[in-house]
Amino acid sequence: MSMPSTFDGDDETQHWPAAGKRSIREVDFFSSERRGWPEDSASAPPKEIPAHEDHKLALLSVGPCEEGDKTIQPSDLHLSNTTMMNWSLKIKLDKLKDENRKLRIMLDWANQSYGALQTQLALLKQEEVLKLENTASSIDDDPRKSLIAHSCKNIRPASLSDPETDRDSIPIDKHEVSVRRPRVSIRARTDAPMISDGCQWRKYGQKLAKGNPCPRAYYRCTMRAGCSVRKQVQRCPRDEAVLVTTYEGSHNHPLPAAAAALATTTSAAAAMLVSSSTTNPSSNLPPPLFTDHQQLGTSILASYSYSSACPTVTLDLSRFPSWNPPNTNCYSMMLPPPPVFNSSSISHDLHDGQFPGHSPSTSSMTEAVKAAIDTDPSLTSAALAMTISSVLKANPSA
DNA sequence: CGCGTTTGACCCGCGC
DNA sequence: GCGCGGGTCAAACGCG
Numbered sequence: 555m556s557m558p559s560t561f562d563g564d565d566e567t568q569h570w571p572a573a574g575k576r577s578i579r580e581v582d583f584f585s586s587e588r589r590g591w592p593e594d595s596a597s598a599p600p601k602e603i604p605a606h607e608d609h610k611l612a613l614l615s616v617g618p619c620e621e622g623d624k625t626i627q628p629s630d631l632h633l634s635n636t637t638m639m640n641w642s643l644k645i646k647l648d649k650l651k652d653e654n655r656k657l658r659i660m661l662d663w664a665n666q667s668y669g670a671l672q673t674q675l676a677l678l679k680q681e682e683v684l685k686l687e688n689t690a691s692s693i694d695d696d697p698r699k700s701l702i703a704h705s706c707k708n709i710r711p712a713s714l715s716d717p718e719t720d721r722d723s724i725p726i727d728k729h730e731v732s733v734r735r736p737r738v739s740i741r742a743r744t745d746a747p748m749i750s751d752g753c754q755w756r757k758y759g760q761k762l763a764k765g766n767p768c769p770r771a772y773y774r775c776t777m778r779a780g781c782s783v784r785k786q787v788q789r790c791p792r793d794e795a796v797l798v799t800t801y802e803g804s805h806n807h808p809l810p811a812a813a814a815a816l817a818t819t820t821s822a823a824a825a826m827l828v829s830s831s832t833t834n835p836s837s838n839l840p841p842p843l844f845t846d847h848q849q850l851g852t853s854i855l856a857s858y859s860y861s862s863a864c865p866t867v868t869l870d871l872s873r874f875p876s877w878n879p880p881n882t883n884c885y886s887m888m889l890p891p892p893p894v895f896n897s898s899s900i901s902h903d904l905h906d907g908q909f910p911g912h913s914p915s916t917s918s919m920t921e922a923v924k925a926a927i928d929t930d931p932s933l934t935s936a937a938l939a940m941t942i943s944s945v946l947k948a949n950p951s952a
Numbered sequence: 953c954g955c956g957t958t959t960g961a962c963c964c965g966c967g968c
Numbered sequence: 969g970c971g972c973g974g975g976t977c978a979a980a981c982g983c984g
Contacts, residue, residue, distance in 0.1 A: 757957060759976060772975070776956095786975095 737866040739800040741790070748787050749799055753777055755785065766791040778807035800866070 742749055748771075755773035763770045768789035775783040783803035790796035 756955090758978095760958070761974070761976095764973065770974090784975095 737800050737802045739798060739866050739868040741868065741870045742797050742799070743795050743871075744797045745795070746797070747771075748773075749797060751799075753783075753805075763788070768794060775803075775805060777805070781806050 740749070748755075754776045756776045757771055758774050759772035760769050761772070766788065768791065770786055770788040773785045773787065775781040775785075781803075783801065783805050785802065786800045788798050788800075790798055
């Protein structure tokens with residue numbers, strides 16, 4: 555990708571402030587900082603216009619106007635002078651319009667470049683995910699390699715240790731046991747007891763969680779023995795029409811064809827969330843609450859939350875109207891979109907920067923979101939692909 | 953009879 | 969140390 559020659563070399567750093575300030579530069583069109591135009595720049599302000607004057611386009615003003623150091627009174631003006639002045643002002647206005655147009659072009663170019671970079675980032679993420687999936691599937695047959703891969707790729711919670719493998723496992727760094735594995739949570743409006751995600755699940759427990767009259771069901775993936783993926787299904791206590799499905803763990807088997815085919819869509823959605831959270835690195839604020847995934851032809855409320863030492867990426871699909879997926883489930887939506895950062899944990903934990911293994915910094919949240927996606931590509935692919943795809947199919951214009 | 957679900961007991965981490 | 973609550977286990981049960 556090449557830059558316009560105007561921005562090459564030092565000029566670029568001089569006239570393009572840090573990424574976080576570009577919008578300010580754009581808005582502050584008449585700022586006095588604009589003194590730094592390059593001499594050879596085609597978009598530089600005309601030299602005959604005093605630098606302080608080009609802001610004062612009070613063209614409709616009938617009061618005294620200044621030109622240089624001389625104040626011209628209305629009584630001094632003859633018709634010819636008025637004509638000359640109008641003509642001069644018109645030239646100035648035209649030049650400013652031209653300048654404005656060039657700046658718009660520059661801005662458009664910057665926006666396009668930014669969009670292209672975002673797309674590239676999403677694609678790179680996608681490739682990375684597929685690589686990790688291939689690596690994981692190639693070492694599944696060797697428990698020891700699998701264990702090593704797990705220790706490198708995932709951080710396993712002690713509570714989710716697989717007794718089948720852990721019995722023979724080599725002791726791993728204790729730090730890993732204390733940190734919880736990232737989760738992916740999906741909110742969907744449905745009457746069905748469970749969303750169809752293309753995988754086979756076996757229920758192994760049910761429990762009444764405190765503060766929620768609806769029981770929480772625990773499922774384990776049964777597509778392959780030893781698969782560590784589990785999911786929790788629970789109705790939202792504030793709106794029982796909303797089904798909250800939380801996935802945790804990574805599959806040790808190839809995904810169902812349908813889910814695998816749609817994995818890229820999911821990955822892209824996840825990558826978009828990551829990229830959206832990285833666009834403002836200097837901010838202390840959480841990433842945007844609302845991520846408009848126009849490239850996917852839809853709007854997905856993607857968010858990140860962090861509670862009980864467990865980072866969670868949430869995709870809120872309950873905003874879609876009339877979702878009727880192709881399978882057995884019947885989804886009927888709509889309600890006011892629920893708060894994304896719905897728990898106090900997001901404001902408390904994130905602002906406190908309490909992320910294990912990370913120093914309290916603004917990047918910890920971004921890193922956590924990345925970790926949630928990077929460490930569990932199969933999770934995001936398998937668990938979300940079917941769901942998101944169903945939405946996209948049912949709502950092509952959503 | 954095999955498989956999946958139910959459900960009470962148990963384990964474990966965390967906060968006080 | 970204790971209590972609470974989330975998560976898991978496993979025996980009992982139901983269904984095809």
